Amino acid sequence: MSEENVVYIGNKPVMNYVLAVVTQMNSGVSEVILKARGRAISRAVDVAEIVRNKFITDVQLGSIDISTEEIKNSEGRDSNVSTIEIQLKK
Amino acid sequence: MSEENVVYIGNKPVMNYVLAVVTQMNSGVSEVILKARGRAISRAVDVAEIVRNKFITDVQLGSIDISTEEIKNSEGRDSNVSTIEIQLKK
Numbered sequence: 737m738s739e740e741n742v743v744y745i746g747n748k749p750v751m752n753y754v755l756a757v758v759t760q761m762n763s764g765v766s767e768v769i770l771k772a773r774g775r776a777i778s779r780a781v782d783v784a785e786i787v788r789n790k791f792i793t794d795v796q797l798g799s800i801d802i803s804t805e806e807i808k809n810s811e812g813r814d815s816n817v818s819t820i821e822i823q824l825k826k
Numbered sequence: 827m828s829e830e831n832v833v834y835i836g837n838k839p840v841m842n843y844v845l846a847v848v849t850q851m852n853s854g855v856s857e858v859i860l861k862a863r864g865r866a867i868s869r870a871v872d873v874a875e876i877v878r879n880k881f882i883t884d885v886q887l888g889s890i891d892i893s894t895e896e897i898k899n900s901e902g903r904d905s906n907v908s909t910i911e912i913q914l915k916k
Contacts, residue, residue, distance in 0.1 A: 778867040781908040785894045789906075800890040802912070804875045816879075818871040822892070 741765055745772035745780040753783045757824065758791050766826045767798070773805060773819040784822045798823030831855055835862035835870040843873045847914065848881050856916045857888070863895060863909040874912045888913030 743756050757768050772780035788795045801821045809815045833846050847858050862870035878885045891911045899905045 775865070775868050777871050778865050778908065781867050781892050781910060784892060785906075785908045789894060797892065800892065802871050802874060802887065802890065804879060816875075818868065818875045820871060 741767055742769045742771055743783075745770055745776045745783060747776065747779075750779055750782050750786065753779070754786050754791065757783065757787050761787075761792055761795065761824075761826060768824045770822040770824065771819070774817045777818065777820045780820055780822055784824060787824060792826070795824050795826055798825045831857055832859045832861055833873075835860055835866045835873060837866065837869075840869055840872050840876065843869070844876050844881065847873065847877050851877075851882055851885065851914075851916060858914045860912040860914065861909070864907045867908065867910045870910055870912055874914060877914060882916070885914050885916055888915045 741760065743753055743760070745753050753770070757770070760768050770780045770783055784797065788797065799821075800823070803819045803821075804816050805819050806814050807817050831850065833843055833850070835843050843860070847860070850858050860870045860873055874887065878887065889911075890913070893909045894906050895909050896904050897907050
């Protein structure tokens with residue numbers, strides 16, 4: 737699976753990411769992975785739910801994986817952050 | 827599955843919920859479901875990750891489901907909120 741099928745969820749409004757997913761799916765991509773970490777995890781779930789309930793109703797949820805990444809925080813110390821990957825497919 | 831195996835994740839510190847899950851599992855329960863909605867979804871993922879990485883390393887992730895609930899907001903209007911259910915099992 738190529739990197740262009742991944743939508744990284746950050747701190748922008750939810751609809752920005754919904755539009756990104758809908759655009760990709762309408763361009764012929766049959767599978768999109770949403771990736772988020774930390775507080776953006778809730779937003780990733782919102783994006784998945786809005787896409788499949790409001791925009792592309794034949795999209796199905798695929799696998800949902802959660803994990804932990806080690807990152808350096810602003811003070812240079814290691815800290816752990818949770819991540820989620822949500823697969824959407826037609 | 828009985829209701830006592832469900833841990834609802836709200837706005838308290840993450841470790842409160844980690845402790846609730848660890849206590850249940852150490853009391854002989856083999857399966858706990860974490861439920862959260864809205865912004866608490868990120869915290870539910872944190873709880874699952876901390877329990878299985880730091881406290882009970884033989885716990886495994888079971889199914890992870892996301893969904894949408896309709897709730898009345900403070901102005902009495904219907905609004906949608908995303909939900910997550912994370913199954914942890916030994």
